[in-house]
Structure formats: C-alpha cells, structure tokens
Amino acid sequence: MARMKFLCDADRCIECNACVTACKNEHEVPWGINRRRVVTLNDGKPGERSVSMACMHCTDAPCAAVCPVNCFYTTADAVVLHSKDLCIGCGYCFYACPFGAPQYPKVGNFGSRGKMDKCTFCAGGPEADGTKEEFEKYGNNRLAEGKLPLCAEMCSTKALLAGDSEVIAQIYKERVSRRGYGSGAWGWQTAYRESIAT
C-alpha cells in the first residue's frame, strides 16, 4: 500500500486558489468551512511564497491522540480519517493540529461546535465507499474510484502534488535539481518527522 501525502511546491504555487474552489465544489463543503486554503508568506516582499495547505495526514497524528472519544482512524494508505457519528465537536483536534486543518460548522463552542470536518484526501469516511451517506458527511471518495485528490489533480502549475510519498518526493527532487532551487516540502518535518533532501 502507498503512503499518501501532499506536497506543495511553493516555487510553483501562484496563489490562484483553484485547489480551494475545486475542493469545496467536489465535496459540496458548507459555507464557512475550508478544508484547504492558500497561505501567502512574505506577502509583497522579495522571496514571497504561497503554500496550499490542508490536513497533512500526519504520521502518529496529534488530532487522533488528543481526541477524547477516539473518533480518528488511519487507513491502509496512511490517510487520517474520522467518524462524524462519534465526534462530539469539542475542538481539541484543532488545538493539537499543527496545520489548522480541523474545521467546525459553528463559530461558537457554547452548546456545540457541530461535527468536525476536514480534508479526507478524497477518501470519504467510515461508511461504505461511494454511498450517499458517505458523500453527505465526508464528500466524494475519489480514492475508491482509483483517482487522486482533485485539488492536486487540477492544479494549473502542478505545484500541489498528491500521491504516494516516494513518487511525489522523487518528482520534487527532480524539479529542484533541474531548476537549481527549492523552498522545501512545507510541513513535512512537522507532519512526518522527515523532509526531502535536495
């Protein structure tokens, strides 16, 4: 089985936000929830870079560790998913997440923040693959159809890569050696305790 990861090549990202839009449309994500976002660093200054960020599907995921009801699980492809039936909306996963990935449908915590929502690597949830229930709670299960996450698939500059760790790391390494520079695999050190040597 593959070890699925995201890699955003910040030297290619043009902050078009198409990944954000594609994700929202593909999974019919409610208003106010952003499973993916583009963050611009050093905005307007020399060395400005944009990074598209969503759940990184960490190794030994912090969200899963702190969840009081243990609603997270990791698939055979190392994708971190959760059950909205078990989630109590406490918000602790957001405090533990280094990437700000968990999203909540309600702004306040008073009473409830609602069921947590986050990037599924287009791999759905615990329900049977491709069912209506799965789509309504988690969005499309593209992985079950043999497709990769839509955000990366339709990235116009191919900045955002999604797929098996070794494959995307190899692509990134080749790019860096050809063009002679690379700002690195953003978030990898924090999420996987390893980076890509270039």
Added chain:
Amino acid sequence: MAKLVAQMRLIAGALALAFIVAISVSASAQQINPTADAVKEQQLLDQLKVIQGRVTIPDEKSGMLVHPAGREWRQFHTVTLKWIGGISIIGMLAVLVLFYLWRGPMRVKSGYSGINVLRFDGLERFVHWLTAVTFVILGVTGLNITFGRVLLLPWMGPEAFSAWSEWAKYSHNFLSFGFTLGVALMFVMWIGRNLPTAVDVEWLKQGGGMFDPTNSTHAPAYKFNAGQKILFWIIIVSSSAMIISGFMLMFPFYSGLTVGNMELAEIFHAVVGVLFVALIIGHIYLGTVGMEGAFGAMADGNVDLNWAKEHHSLWAKEEIQAAKVKGGAMRPAE
C-alpha cells in the same frame, strides 16, 4: 601639459568610479535573485516558532500555516495531565483512607446534648448545594474528557461512549453558569466571616485538633475555623481561575484569541481542575464520614450544641448569647 595631466586624472577617476559602481551593481544583482531567494521553512520555524502568512478567506486564524507547538500541547494533554490528575486524585483518596484508619471519625467527645443550633440557614444551604451539585457534575464530565477514553470507552463501546460524552459536554458547558452564580453568591455571603483573625493563628498551631486521636484538642474558632477559611479562599481563587479559563474555552478564538492562547487556557483549566477535584474530595470527607455531627449543618442546617461548643467554641458562645438576648431557649432536637 598640466591641463592634459589634469584631464587624464579626471578620466582615470571617472573610470575608477564607473568600475566600482559596476562591480557593486553586479554584486547586488547576484544577491537578489527573486526566483531562487525564497523564504525557508526551517529558518522561519527557528526564528518565530510558527509560520504565519496571509489568507484571502474570512477565517483569519487560518493564516497560521504551521504551528508545531500543537505537539507540545498534545504531550501535555495525553501524558502530563493524566499523571497530574491521577496522582492528585488517587493520592488524595489514599491519604484519606490512611487518615481514617489512623484517626477514625472525629467524635463529639461529650456526647450529644439533644439541643440544636442553627448553623446554616436556608439561603446558605441553597447556595452551598447549588455550587456543590454543579461542581460534582462539572468534575465528572470534565474528568471524562481526559480519562474517559482510557477508563470508560473500552467497556462502553464507541457509540455509547460518544453519546454520553456529547451530553457530558453539553452539561459541562451549561452548568458552568450555575456554578459561577453559586461561587459568586458564596463569596458575597461568607467573605465577612472568612477574613483572617488572631484566633486563626492559634487554630493553625494546634492543627485544629485534627491530628490528636484522643479528640481532646479543640482550638477555639468562630463560625469558620482557620482550615475552613483557607478552604474558602482556595475555592474562591480556583473557581475564578476555572471560570475565566472555562469561558475562554467555551468561546474559542473570541476577540483575537490565538490557538496558543486556547492551548494555555486548556492547560490552566485542566491542572487547576484536577487539583480542585482532589481538594473537594478532602472537603467531602471532613463534612461526612470524617467528622461526627458535621453533615447536619448542610442537611437540615442544624448541629448539636455540644458539637458547636467543641468545634466552634466562640461561635457557640455567640449563639447562646443571642438566644438569651432574644429571651428564647435553644430549641431541643425533635
């Protein structure tokens, strides 16, 4: 001739200047390569501990790109907190069991007189039980967030445990208002009798007679002895800490709170919370099995006159005086 030399000198000077300028221009062109000279992740993390940028969506806190401190909070919540909570609560229970085996319940030495003295009126008892009931529910539902996954989830099963935890969370959030009201009323109602006085020094020197197994040490005290005053002030301070940090957690990211602030609020809430629970277990012990004749004070409000004379001698004197002034006798127990 001299003119020519001067001209040549001028030309040489101009050439030298142009050369220097050219070198410096090419050097600075080499330094700034807008394509390759990017911000580096490790550099930002080393300098700032977080990577913060700008986003174009309304959720401004999502501009936090990488926040590795979440890993430290995770370590606290999953490991450190469990140790602090486990040691303080199980430790308190162990100390009380050992204390009970050694000391036994503190008896009323001269026996019951059969005469009742009103210790706490209806309002005092209502405020006490409002605070007490909400505290116990807040304590149990709060401990569930930290220990439930380890202690309850394995035998309840995921669905039942989630359903219980969701209701526990609702109770925790809503009952916080009752607890806040109870503590506020308690503060106003009892602060006057909880200010330190000279009598308290003597009480503390004798340890309140708590460590005398013969029951013959009885330090004088007014309505509240020094131990109760210390308890009162710890409760007021801890409750304030719990209420402030709790309201921060209930209204997350309100008015510019960052994820770092939220993590700190949770750490504060959890540590003070488990210590508070351990303290109140001690308070419950002394109010029930630990001391004979004490529970009535919070049940129907009455204590026996002899209990009052032994444990709160100066208060008993006040009460007897007051009864004489009114001209009535102290009421016998029914």
